Amino acid sequence: MPIQATxxxxxxxxxxxxxxxxxxxIGARLDRLPSSRTVWMLLAxxxxxxxxxxxxxxFTAYVAPGMIKTxxxxxxxxxxxxxxxxxxxxxxxxxxFSTFAGLWLGxxxxxxxxxxxxxxPVFTGSLVWYxxxxxxxxxxxxxxxxxxxxxxxxxxxxxxxxxxxxYISEMMPCSLRGRAFSINQSIxxxxxxxxxxxxxxxVPHTIFGLxxxxxxxxxxxxxxxxxxxxxxxxxxxxxxxxxxxxAAKAEQILSRIERKVExxxxxxxxxxxxxxxxxxxxxxxxxxxxxxYRARTVMLSIFNAAQVIGFYGFNSWVPTLxxxxxxxxxxxxEYSFIIATAQPLxxxxxxxxxxxxxxxxxxxxAMLVMGLAMLAFALCSSPLALIAxxxxxxxxxxxxxxxxxxxxxxxxxxxxxxxxxGFVYSWSRLGAAFGGLAIGYFLQMGGVPAVxxxxxxxxxxxVIMIAVFGPRTRGLALEEICGRR
Numbered sequence: 001m002p003i004q005a006t007x008x009x010x011x012x013x014x015x016x017x018x019x020x021x022x023x024x025x026i027g028a029r030l031d032r033l034p035s036s037r038t039v040w041m042l043l044a045x046x047x048x049x050x051x052x053x054x055x056x057x058x059f060t061a062y063v064a065p066g067m068i069k070t071x072x073x074x075x076x077x078x079x080x081x082x083x084x085x086x087x088x089x090x091x092x093x094x095x096x097f098s099t100f101a102g103l104w105l106g107x108x109x110x111x112x113x114x115x116x117x118x119x120x121p122v123f124t125g126s127l128v129w130y131x132x133x134x135x136x137x138x139x140x141x142x143x144x145x146x147x148x149x150x151x152x153x154x155x156x157x158x159x160x161x162x163x164x165x166x167y168i169s170e171m172m173p174c175s176l177r178g179r180a181f182s183i184n185q186s187i188x189x190x191x192x193x194x195x196x197x198x199x200x201x202x203v204p205h206t207i208f209g210l211x212x213x214x215x216x217x218x219x220x221x222x223x224x225x226x227x228x229x230x231x232x233x234x235x236x237x238x239x240x241x242x243x244x245x246x247a248a249k250a251e252q253i254l255s256r257i258e259r260k261v262e263x264x265x266x267x268x269x270x271x272x273x274x275x276x277x278x279x280x281x282x283x284x285x286x287x288x289x290x291x292x293y294r295a296r297t298v299m300l301s302i303f304n305a306a307q308v309i310g311f312y313g314f315n316s317w318v319p320t321l322x323x324x325x326x327x328x329x330x331x332x333x334e335y336s337f338i339i340a341t342a343q344p345l346x347x348x349x350x351x352x353x354x355x356x357x358x359x360x361x362x363x364x365x366a367m368l369v370m371g372l373a374m375l376a377f378a379l380c381s382s383p384l385a386l387i388a389x390x391x392x393x394x395x396x397x398x399x400x401x402x403x404x405x406x407x408x409x410x411x412x413x414x415x416x417x418x419x420x421x422g423f424v425y426s427w428s429r430l431g432a433a434f435g436g437l438a439i440g441y442f443l444q445m446g447g448v449p450a451v452x453x454x455x456x457x458x459x460x461x462x463v464i465m466i467a468v469f470g471p472r473t474r475g476l477a478l479e480e481i482c483g484r485r
Contacts, residue, residue: 102154111422
């Protein structure tokens with residue numbers, strides 16, 4: 001039968017020890033759960049929300065030719081955003097900038113919300129924000145209004161992926177955590193070939209009086225409605241509930257999960273390992289810069305700013321980079337779709353080894369491949385070679401992505417996990433916003449080789465951060481990782 005945790009008092013000065021013990025007991029009970037349909041169904045439901053973050057971010061690249069063709073990025077249409085021409089960037093680069101500037105503001109302004117209000121309210125609320133704002137965006141008639149609504153949509157939705165990373169790290173057993181992040185990424189990256197295919201089929205056309213790019217955007221909004229009803233079945237994190245004094249609710253949710261797993265197995269679960277309590281104190285933002293976590297915060301902030309230049313720098317510009325290599329618009333969308341089919345495959349491949357290989361090693365290896373692939377992309381001109389190199393880049397990028405999403409979620413304790421992930425991840429949003437502008441500048445000044453050199457340098461910075469300053473985490477309970485100095 002499930003091991004029952006003792007009741008504890010709500011978090012208060014006199015109850016800090018009781019609370020920390022209960023959180024540790026909850027964690028130990030979650031960590032002893034075996035691979036089961038219940039565990040993987042929970043992961044699938046959590047991942048459903050992430051599909052629309054990836055759909056949203058990646059449609060940026062694939063609708064670009066259609067947006068540009070309709071004249072939305074002329075100086076007259078851009079209004080205020082036309083002033084970015086002062087730094088040698090105009091046109092579609094302003095849309096890329098607005099996308100990631102909004103996402104950055106979202107994680108900075110709302111990154112702490114999941115720690116304060118709970119994982120589930122923020123998870124569902126951000127999806128509703130995406131649905132409303134993106135629907136409005138699809139009907140804008142000027143580049144200025146388009147960019148404004150793109151930024152507003154990003155503010156609300158930018159916290160989604162932070163919450164998903166927090167959810168997975170807290171709900172998945174430690175022996176399955178790496179595989180869980182890879183499967184999550186495979187599900188969410190499934191949105192990329194979908195949006196690439198829809199763009200290839202729809203962007204060049206006008207249907208029922210709507211330009212194709214608008215239909216691609218609206219399809220994401222329709223899908224978000226369906227996803228909302230699915231993710232309502234996701235429970236609140238028992239770790240978060242226990243840490244905030246809701247012992248009875250945490251016990252209710254975890255006991256229900258345990259009963260379902262036992263029913264599948266046909267025998268009782270083994271007893272949990274001895275619990276290792278985290279220090280439970282009132283969480284403050286400055287805790288992420290305290291002596292225990294300062295080095296991790298700085299290391300991950302620099303890493304995030306660097307890695308995103310390669311990951312989104314390529315994926316947000318791939319049709320445009322192909323056009324710069326001499327391929328016409330129609331074929332660039334076709335080739336982009338072929339490249340995008342590799343997006344869900346990298347995480348599936350990684351699922352075979354990622355819990356057996358140290359997380360930081362996966363990140364370093366993937367970033368080295370990304371840097372070399374970008375160099376090859378700059379030197380080749382054959383369409384087949386460009387497609388093959390693009391597939392390799394995406395494959396490596398996805399391995400790097402699921403590895404670091406899991407890695408950074410492991411390095412902070414429950415009480416500050418969401419705000420810490422939000423802060424370090426915000427640097428990836430900021431890096432993507434200004435990296436997108438920089439790539440537009442380098443593409444204009446030096447072509448694809450200049451872009452390749454810029455991305456390669458960023459990959460080198462990311463490798464150094466993880467290789468030199470990143471701690472090891474494989475196979476360790478969250479409480480053990482967060483208790484190490």
